[in-house]
Amino acid sequence: MAPGQKLLFTFFLCSSSFLLTGKGVEVVEGSSRHHHQHHHHVKHNGVDTKKLFVFGDSYADTGNNRISNGDSWKLPYGITFPGKPSGRFSDGRVFTDFLARYLGLKSPVAYKFRRFGGKHLKYGMNFAFGGTGVFDTTAPYPNMTTQIDFFERLLNESVFTPFDLETSIAHVSLVGNDYSAYLSRGGSVQGLQTFIPQVVNELVVDIKRIYKLGVKKISVTALQPLGCLPRSTIQNSFQRCNDTFNQAVIFHNTLLQQAVTNLNNNHTHGSPIVIIDLYNAFLSVIQQNATNQQGSSKFANPMRPCCRGISPAYYCGNVDQNGNNMYTVCQHPNNYFFWDDSHPTQAGWEALTTALQPNLDSLQR
Template sequence: MYYTYYFSSMAKQIPPIITFLSLLILLFMIPITTGTKKSSYGVRSYHNSLKLFVFGDSYVDTGNFLNSPSYKPPYGITFPHQPSGRFSDGRVLTDYIAWSLNIKSPAPYSLRNSSELQYGINFAYGGTGVFNTFLKGPNMSIQIDKFEELIKQNIYSKSDIDSSVALVSSAGNDYFQYLFIDGRNIKDILDFGASLINQLSLNLKRIHSVGIKKITVGLLQPIGCLPVITTPSSFAKCNETLNMLVTKHNELLLKTVQDLNKESGSVIVTLDFYKSFLSVIETMQKKHDVANVLQPCCVPESSIYQCGSVDERGEKKYSLCDKPELSFFWDDFHPSQNGWDAVYKMVQNPLLQI
């Protein structure tokens, strides 16, 4: 996504395996959407007692990254029919989680005002990580700092926090920073992953310590299946080496969540985006109306451009598929609304636990 130009200009200097591993991180700058039908996700009556607080990257950012491509066409063409800061053609994960809780999506922190705080706040910022990334957006610790400041200002009461839910999107961008920007040794990636999980554990403890007892954490999806990874194979197959690394990360995260639930008495549930992505991709590949499920709907003309790019005359430097509602991926890194709709339907059962 926002790393596309920098990555493409340096990729030739890096061995193929590091090129693939580098993109592991991009996953979490990723945002998401849903190709939902009005009959399933139409107008409904919302209640105000429950609030959602969101921390993470572009998979859950609904508008905090104000200068990002997500505020330019063609983002948002499916929902809300104009760019809204979501990294997709439509709704993202946050929108689905809010819908499952019977509330509206919480306002982005960057766009907040006193009349839009009743459903919570979204602190997530596309391109950020658990640690700092070169985009210099607020990492997860800083996002939690902002949350604590609102509590100190009595924006939210103790009862508000006690009855709220937190959504956390973890750490893909950190891997990219470590491997690609910092140029660290690939043999140390597992040690770095352990330190990443350790910091994420501390972040989850902080969120719980302010009074939020119910937390939802997304596992990493199969990064090896992202279009930016599958481009060399003409979107024919996923990279299994990358996917194996993702499974190691997810194993550590699952163990951490299990330990935290025992220690703190919190209710932390995980959403298995790894298995659900693979399952939906496999299902869509069998459908005759999806020619190549790994190919994104929005395709840049070359590696130095990204979805939404235009030249000095305003001419588009990308092409769009005819039917975004049939695609799984929207751009090189993010699912389409249709893709997230299918994935959400597979992971919604754990949400019943909260």
Template sequence: MKLSKPLFFFSFIFLLTTGNPAGVHASAGYNGSKKNGINGLRPTKLFVFGDSYADTGNNGRSVAFSWKQPYGITFPGKPSGRFSDGRVLTDFIVARFLGVKSPIPYKWMKYAPRRLQYGVNFAFGGTGVFDTPFPAPNMNTQIDFLHKLINDSVYTNTDLQSSMALVTLAGNDYATYLIKNGTNEGLSAYISTVVNKLAANMKRLHDLGVKKVSVTSLEPLGCLPRTTVRSSFRQCNDTENMGVALHNSLLQETVARLNSQTADSPYFILDLFSPFITVIKQQKKLKSVEGGRRFETPLKPCCMGVSEEYKCSDVDKKGMKMYTICSDPNAAFFWDHVHPTQAGWRAVYDALKATLHEQVVF
């Protein structure tokens, strides 16, 4: 696939900000009591790697806007480090599908060691498979954190055999490419490099002993509010989504190849692209799962700056809010310029349930 149009489709700001990892030694055990119908057992632990679409609080309070008002107003009622008004994809997968508590963010492990029995969330906002301008650990380093916990006997082989990995990549590597003056001519090759590195990380997780490894496809970047604002939130940018199509196509090929090389076919894709597009196309036909409401203007964020120079959570020198919030976050698909609301993530999760039921069976 050749990309003949200019390199505008990755002209978006980084999805997140930075974090500060910490380590701890604790114990964790296997609880194989959750049955998946008559077919087998569901995982009892989730290990999470990636960026803001999965992060539940690893980024530093002093630098991440996810720790500022009005983030977290729906859940837990105050900022919790999640880049949403409430729960994110990680929370829905564990609570709704696995039936366990959300894994503790890596940064907070020492404060709640008992939560290690449910896994660990290593995802940091602003990260990618490669280094980004933000000092957040890339995906390879995040996997190093898990490797150390294994070496320290925090998790046993039995624990890992009852686990699943969630890997998210929402675009920060491509933003980095743009910032570093990457060319349109070299973009196709760079996308291939990103996908290959992503595949190497997935294989490493399985080699460490993780039973199932899921990876998200890239969401339609051209439909994020930071792009659709140019059309008054009326339409997506098809040019931006061309690059997304190439990434997702290569990812499908790569995951198929990994499974062909592995006896138990442990790798699978959680398709984010299709649910995002479905919500956008159906608009008023699609009901929000929260309160029976509808996403009437799905391309418009609930929380946004009062002008282009401000974003959700910004305040002026006097502490005055420089953002507005919609009357009902449950009726909005997007929370801010790039992240879904809790209701939005619930709609995405509902679309992913069939894949989870089909793929996550021991």
């Protein structure tokens, strides 16, 4: 999610009359079980060709967003890894890094740094840009269609070959910026019931386009429980998720599950599109840690962020006109699930990756 939209979400969350008609169907079931990782690499003329191509937003961005506030390029972002700001919306690694590691790859280079040379392209490319969605969110953020345009341009320039794509994986991250942008432009809370299907439909268009360009395995995120993010739980001292907001997420995820099932049955010829079930993974980690006895939990208060503004007017990383920090940051980010008001810490992403193991295993089949 883009920084600076907290008031919009507060407005949404306070509208208790909103209740979508989704039946609460869970997406792919999350799990906290440990599984062995299997890296099936394909070699062509002795060269490993598996690559990872990433599209989406701040949950996947590893350095493309140097616009807007640029908070991800300011301290304290990156203090855990790589020890300085690197454009990741976390204290350290984000999901892209853990997904690449699971696939036996190094994290693909951010599109912004594509001119670094051929050896930096061997693991694929990351087009994700913090703050974006399938539609335009905040100019000049490149929406997902534009990100795929960048990808297609590189294909037309033969930067990546058709064989590269056939043996590779695309990851598509969508975590809610379209909805905050919709509200910021005067959209009504009630109108979201009509807007959510539009977002999912456009997401399906993007997935089908990536597939037609030649990538035969695609993972796509289900929405995380937005009502459990610190920006949603701050009003009750980070103790309780907002169920009303999570109903909207369930509606989105139910439509996404239906669409992906249809794609897998009718369009992808046995090459699966896999849902990365952030919804149940987040709930699994939060509930597991919230119910543990004090002192035995890795994340003592899983909904309290490590880094937060000193008032609602400020965000993690903000400074005043004199350069004074207008935020507080914890001493040990690895003891916190959330880094700021909407993004997990590196430790949080590591726990989520464990919970997502069944989904990741499906990518290897």
